[in-house]
Amino acid sequence: MITFDKVSKVYPDGTVAVNELSLEAPNGKLTVLVGPSGCGKTTSMRMINRLIDPSSGVISLDGVDTQSLDRVALRRRIGYVIQNAGLFPHRTIVDNVAALPRLLGNGRRETRAAALELLERVGLNESFANRYPWQLSGGQQQRVGVARALATNPPFLLMDEPFSAVDPIVREQLQDEFLRLQADISKTIVMVTHDIDEALKLGDQVAVMRSGGTLAQVASPAELLAGPRDAFVADFIGTARGYRALGFIHDDTVAVTREPTITFGQNTGTITAAGDWAVFVDASNRPLGWVDVHGPDRVVRESEINLSGTVARSSGTLRDLLNSALSSPSGRGVVAGDGGQFVGTVSATEIVEAIRRSKETRVAS
Numbered sequence: 001m002i003t004f005d006k007v008s009k010v011y012p013d014g015t016v017a018v019n020e021l022s023l024e025a026p027n028g029k030l031t032v033l034v035g036p037s038g039c040g041k042t043t044s045m046r047m048i049n050r051l052i053d054p055s056s057g058v059i060s061l062d063g064v065d066t067q068s069l070d071r072v073a074l075r076r077r078i079g080y081v082i083q084n085a086g087l088f089p090h091r092t093i094v095d096n097v098a099a100l101p102r103l104l105g106n107g108r109r110e111t112r113a114a115a116l117e118l119l120e121r122v123g124l125n126e127s128f129a130n131r132y133p134w135q136l137s138g139g140q141q142q143r144v145g146v147a148r149a150l151a152t153n154p155p156f157l158l159m160d161e162p163f164s165a166v167d168p169i170v171r172e173q174l175q176d177e178f179l180r181l182q183a184d185i186s187k188t189i190v191m192v193t194h195d196i197d198e199a200l201k202l203g204d205q206v207a208v209m210r211s212g213g214t215l216a217q218v219a220s221p222a223e224l225l226a227g228p229r230d231a232f233v234a235d236f237i238g239t240a241r242g243y244r245a246l247g248f249i250h251d252d253t254v255a256v257t258r259e260p261t262i263t264f265g266q267n268t269g270t271i272t273a274a275g276d277w278a279v280f281v282d283a284s285n286r287p288l289g290w291v292d293v294h295g296p297d298r299v300v301r302e303s304e305i306n307l308s309g310t311v312a313r314s315s316g317t318l319r320d321l322l323n324s325a326l327s328s329p330s331g332r333g334v335v336a337g338d339g340g341q342f343v344g345t346v347s348a349t350e351i352v353e354a355i356r357r358s359k360e361t362r363v364a365s
């Protein structure tokens with residue numbers, strides 16, 4: 001556990017960057033520091049590995065005051081991922097990952113093998129190993145940054161805006177991959193971001209800071225959305241918070257209706273759809289989109305498939321289901337199993353009913 005106990009930082013010019021911050025980052029969990037520009041997020045994080053020393057207060061790792069630890073020994077226990085990855089430009093990818101373990105005296109062959117394995121875990125196969133950072137995309141470099149931070153297998157990980165230098169689609173991919181990785185490795189992580197969506201998606205707990213370096217609220221994403229402590233937090237988590245909160249509610253009682261599907265080579269006249277639209281599936285019964293089957297009997301062409309609807313997983317959230325229904329041309333949301341196979345559809349009315357039920361449960365509890 002990383003603990004901040006009334007920690008402050010006043011820079012020599014008198015700027016109060018962090019003011020009496022008390023916070024616990026529990027073991028095996030991801031704590032996100034989020035807040036407006038200049039509110040002291042980075043300063044707070046860098047005080048953990050003593051890149052910056054606090055002016056007052058105590059930061060401890062598993063109960064031990066970091067000031068009492070040797071700075072180098074401390075940093076070996078704390079992996080550090082920064083924006084733009086910060087890779088050594090003149091070293092190959094595998095050497096970037098293996099650099100620190102080598103420095104610590106581990107054998108060449110063993111560190112190379114471990115580095116290759118780590119690269120594989122972050123989604124980079126052996127063909128990347130001997131390239132240089134400039135030969136990789138921003139997202140790939142960021143993955144190397146994560147692999148490098150994990151190379152000495154530290155229990156703690158600090159991540160400073162790790163996914164902000166890439167475009168939104170790559171960012172989402174990296175976030176999803178990182179969540180899968182963290183489910184496996186369960187590090188104690190403190191991450192800084194100014195993106196509230198990222199904070200709510202990744203954080204087990206989210207600490208919202210305000211200008212002047214004070215803590216406004218710390219809570220789980222769902223708690224934060226349901227009960228912002230004051231107007232600042234409410235404003236910061238945004239006006240879409242009602243919709244965002246649906247992203248944390250699972251309800252496996254929403255009624256999924258089976259319905260006929262259509263596939264390649266099939267005639268529209270052979271199916272009885274509920275209305276004009278039918279779900280189009282591939283040979284493995286995976287939904288690809290919707291087809292308007294009304295009109296003369298014909299074999300469906302691929303160009304006719306309407307791709308506007310999203311697919312929600314049965315294990316997904318009410319937000320996924322609602323999004324699927326709202327984006328679908330038929331008004332019915334497509335639901336697939338975890339293997340991607342078509343299960344059935346849900347109507348927006350059913351989902352709204354589920355939202356109402358979940359509210360009643362929350363009020364009652």
Ligand SMILES: Nc1ncnc2c1ncn2[C@@H]1O[C@H](COP(=O)(O)OP(=O)(O)OP(=O)(O)O)[C@@H](O)[C@H]1O
Pocket residue numbers: 011012013015016017035036037038039040041042043044194
């Ligand atoms: N070395 C420094 N000397 C003086 N003031 C500093 C120094 N470093 C940061 N600050 C100030 O301390 C405050 C907090 O900075 P910090 O970088 O921790 O904020 P942040 O929340 O991470 O901001 P951003 O989201 O913009 O990166 C800001 O007002 C900043 O200008």
